[in-house]
Amino acid sequence: MIYFNNDYSEGCHEAILDALTRTNLVQTPGYGEDAYCARAAEKIRKLCGREDLAVHFLVGGTQANLTVIDAALRPHQGALCAVTGHINGHETGAVEATGHKVLALPGKDGKISAEQVRSYVLAHRADSSFEHMVQPKLVYISSPSELGTLYSLAELEALSQVCRELGLYLFLDGARLGYGLAARDNDVTLADLARLCDVFYIGGTKVGALFGEAVVIANPALAEDFRYLIKQHGGMLAKGRLLGIQFDTLMSDNLYFSIGARAVALADQIRATLDELQVPYLVPGSTNQIFPIFPDALLEELAKEFVFCEQERVDDTHRAVRFCTSWATTQENVDRLCQALKELVKKQ
């Protein structure tokens, strides 16, 4: 079987394995206070073009989301996000477990707009019984989103502006950021994120690391005492160096970006084939995730050789599925998938 179902089916990029091996017996302080973490953080600050950023390394995406949101909010405040947002539907209520309501807005292709945020917040404030409702205080977005779409620079600027105007925090989940930065139609840089978001993270788990996300905090109000919160939520590794070594490697020699570029190029090849075959998509996209719609019968055939992810039923005889490429995807497997798609579509 050939796996296209997700971007976390293998271990890690070999450069990371090398670095772990090379440093294995070096003795360091624990809990992220080692030189590797310091160096990785410094490289991230440089890439973001700002020396005043706080950078913390967390174990995974859910951990990053719940720790950041818990650090940011007072008890009566909630996080606005698209109904498809990861924190809303795919983290077993991790945010609610810290006491905060997720305020879900209807999304478009996995995204929400500045205008939606403004309307929601103004309506809250205008309501005569506003104190009976959760106060919106943070906007959570993902880019690439759970549906593989990207926020444009203009969209992020509008969101950032409305958040600042209304006193909300803007938090960007970048679990797949590497694949977004490399997309053909991306016009956003790390420096833009550091300028426009109060906090965001650079995903490692899905972009070549064994595990780990680099949380970048631009707003000092959110940075205060952040390590206490990491510890409290069980996210502080005794051997914090593991995250430092991984991100130090990813942020060296353009590795993070070249991993993204390669995976997106392979996804583009699959998209080109689908376009050629006039296969429709559930949502448009340009990153490492592709959501084509196929007849059930074709998927049954395809499943004999490939593993993919079920997304949703579209009608009685069609389903949308997800293909992912990643740092580990081989050219050979992509060629084989494209070939198989061509044969199966023709057979219909």
Next chain:
Amino acid sequence: MIYFNNDYSEGCHEAILDALTRTNLVQTPGYGEDAYCARAAEKIRKLCGREDLAVHFLVGGTQANLTVIDAALRPHQGALCAVTGHINGHETGAVEATGHKVLALPGKDGKISAEQVRSYVLAHRADSSFEHMVQPKLVYISSPSELGTLYSLAELEALSQVCRELGLYLFLDGARLGYGLAARDNDVTLADLARLCDVFYIGGTKVGALFGEAVVIANPALAEDFRYLIKQHGGMLAKGRLLGIQFDTLMSDNLYFSIGARAVALADQIRATLDELQVPYLVPGSTNQIFPIFPDALLEELAKEFVFCEQERVDDTHRAVRFCTSWATTQENVDRLCQALKELVKKQ
């Protein structure tokens, strides 16, 4: 500098690094549902002599503690533990953050007794306003404890009996279990733990792994829906295999036990030197942690070559410190420490 300050200063045992390298490009399902996790769990069940145990792999000790306790307790219930217990003083209120009070009992050398538990629970139940107090429902112990001491089989049997009699859960934190099982005066086996505890964990982070603890649940009431709780607390790795591969390795070829035995043998050598020099201890011990008491002046000299951990001030001119050995400690460094101790004590 030579580090004896803790047991998490290096990466991991080379057998684990080899296994991670060997399996790196194998594709597996995510979130701990891979064959490595299954195999590691199976080996642990076998070592415990029971096929009905639930085994889950968690990222670290705080994560394991908070997830187990949150899974076990209803909102009004609390966890009894020694005042020195890790959950009481060294996890930034992680248990309280899940809503539960830690009910601290005065400990003796880091341990609490069955009799203390019984008295506390009976006093609670006899109080006419018991509903105004947190209900004790779980007993948390560590073995080795935070002070390096061990529960004997008799002590564990007494605790287990009182817990069953009174309807409490017994939870053993085994962050350093490998060093406990190998201690000269240990009379407890994994099978004993599985028989006497409702839940316990086998520590990996401090015993040769990069990170990870294997939670073993013997009481089915605690096992129900446990994976939901892992996910909710941000402890479910996308690449759960990382934990499976590590514990599969540790549980093969007696590796976990030989790591423990070697570290304890080196610690015994240090203890023998201290005994010879008639250095007093803060607490007695037989595992990989040693808590000798030295004059401040001697420690000032020692600190020029060795890194150790400050434990507590004993009197105006003496402090207790901690030396740890581990899977990574070298014979050479132990010899050098013993030599230095001899010289410094003589010089006094």
Next chain:
Amino acid sequence: MIYFNNDYSEGCHEAILDALTRTNLVQTPGYGEDAYCARAAEKIRKLCGREDLAVHFLVGGTQANLTVIDAALRPHQGALCAVTGHINGHETGAVEATGHKVLALPGKDGKISAEQVRSYVLAHRADSSFEHMVQPKLVYISSPSELGTLYSLAELEALSQVCRELGLYLFLDGARLGYGLAARDNDVTLADLARLCDVFYIGGTKVGALFGEAVVIANPALAEDFRYLIKQHGGMLAKGRLLGIQFDTLMSDNLYFSIGARAVALADQIRATLDELQVPYLVPGSTNQIFPIFPDALLEELAKEFVFCEQERVDDTHRAVRFCTSWATTQENVDRLCQALKELVKKQ
């Protein structure tokens, strides 16, 4: 100004004031362990036709909702409810503050159906990554609902059956139950509620009491240690007798039911006038709440003499508003409202 905006604008029914005065200097035990509470609970058990019910008196609706739900759920579990449900939108995230997600379903006139519950739960269980989502475990309904609609006996039986079949709890918020039981088209009794729900409450605050709700627990699994939870959430009054005295009074001489009947009769009179004037409704209804739709201009006039509650904008020139009757509404004020409505509609 004449107030029709809600059912909690005045103090309490005079019988309750008399009872509080009469008993004022009687000495009793605190915290709800007095004879008045015992007697009120006994009367409620009798009215429900079951001796095995646990009855607890809580301060208010939000307190009752959060305490019951917190008592019922494990950390990873959530409460299904209509999107209009009080816990979803009007309690400042009180349920989330106890760690639990509210799982909002699209409602019809403020209600959800057995079929919706079944579909949601079965879809959850069928999802391959169900552990990444909050587990539905409790169904929260209000009857009368926030929109003044009622669950019929058939609807409740269907909900109860699906909950039992799927292992969920059914919880009915009866903040306005007295007005529901008295409605023309109601076919449900207290005995039905005790038979079909795992837990429900009989609202006092809006039905003649100064404050207080009587929580009736039919499922022993939810009753265990319930008083600990009341105390923990700050809902246990030192002078718990205040609630006992009030419910003892309400449950005597048919008072609770006659309060409901009188308020509903007055609401029926308003509905008859609206029907005669062919005023449309936002939702149909038969209890003490009425949601007519009027032109903005008419409402502007009406607001000069009457206070009512804004419900929602219907179109550019029309709004739905809410009129409430209650135990304290006078015949005179209802006559005046009907007269005013007739004049204003004619003037249009």
Next chain:
Amino acid sequence: MIYFNNDYSEGCHEAILDALTRTNLVQTPGYGEDAYCARAAEKIRKLCGREDLAVHFLVGGTQANLTVIDAALRPHQGALCAVTGHINGHETGAVEATGHKVLALPGKDGKISAEQVRSYVLAHRADSSFEHMVQPKLVYISSPSELGTLYSLAELEALSQVCRELGLYLFLDGARLGYGLAARDNDVTLADLARLCDVFYIGGTKVGALFGEAVVIANPALAEDFRYLIKQHGGMLAKGRLLGIQFDTLMSDNLYFSIGARAVALADQIRATLDELQVPYLVPGSTNQIFPIFPDALLEELAKEFVFCEQERVDDTHRAVRFCTSWATTQENVDRLCQALKELVKKQ
């Protein structure tokens, strides 16, 4: 039987019952936004000599404690208090249920000192692994304390100063404040409390009200959005006027102070008798609570006519008990108690 066991055995002062009766049919807005609450708050501000205080009325003491502490703290922060503090041992973990650890300090007669606070906080900050421990951020004290003792003005000034110097909040639980203000050796005024504390409350439940505590917030940082927190914790009464009417009454015509003075005078009479009989005390005191130590045999006799509260066993044959006077205590009953004590002590 004559009850001296607590100060909440009866209903309320008759002036309050009169006010509730007189206002019963007046229509007001709900949720504490009525004129009675405004007037009561205004009177409290005047008594405290400051116009900038936020005043909120809560249902009871546990509710006030948990709401204030939850409003004040970030997730990793805890509340310092005496081991005997009400939040530590008598509120079923209500503070922990909001996620915060109670950091108990050994108290002296129910009190903690500025020096203890300073040492604890400085030790925390000096610890190299401070992020692994709960950050002390709020000091909770009760005056009168749970043992009936009072903080002197000098003690409060020292606590206030250390809190401001170290960036902590000072919170005073005044559940029995009325009895403290009236004590012979009290040198503190409401104005002092408003000046020295960040937040405190004036207890109503035990000082003549049916129920209710007036929370006075002097630090604007704690006042922000406080009503959201009241609502979230289920503490916002629909008929918030009930609290306004009660505190408006208590704060009029010196009522609160004269209630306190009368109860303390009666307690002083009992103390004079005990002194005359040379009965020892568990703790000294001057408020409405008295903690004498008696032989078991005497208490057995006394219990035939009087209800008192068990405090603790002192030795094999002696126990400390508690007598309380209150707004409702009669001169006749106090005379009878003094008489009985004299007879029983003589008989020994």
